[in-house]
Amino acid sequence: MGSPTPQEVSDELRRVVERWHQLPLDHALSRMPPVRALVQSLADRAAGARGLTPQWVPDLGPAVVMDQLTVMVRDAWAAGVGADLAARLADLRRAL
Template sequence: MTPSRAGSPTPHEVSDELRRVVGRWHQLPLDHALSRMPSVRVLVQSLADRVAAARGVPATAVPDLGPAVVMDQLAVMVHDVLAAGADADLEHRLADLRRAL
């Protein structure tokens, strides 16, 4: 999934960095992607927890749907964090993830 900028409330810098992470992820060999899944899932869960806290609801576990879906989960959580007003230093966290991939 590549996020779109048209009509997006996502800051340009965050959108660009998310696009870079997704692009990098799609270049990884499967064995390498599988070895990096834990770090991606930690970020996804961290963002989900932040959204839950901002909304005043209990945090729930984001299901592990595998490497083919994890970037979609990340994109959704980035959107949800921004929609909840729970900015989590997204640009830097995404850049750190991209470098770790």
């Protein structure tokens, strides 16, 4: 079964994850704030679209943040708030 997100979004997410795994730990730690901000923003948007109260996404560190991002990208798309996902992921990748 394929990804529930459009190919463009899936491709950009894959690029972000690949780039993240290439980063030295100190650099990854310094880039956590923008990654965490995107994860939280997507979680908040998805919750809002569903009429739910946004919840804080716990900071589980650099080893887990790409899993969190993947879940939030798919959740945002499923909630109908993913129109700008490819662009936001591309911006994040460039910031890494």
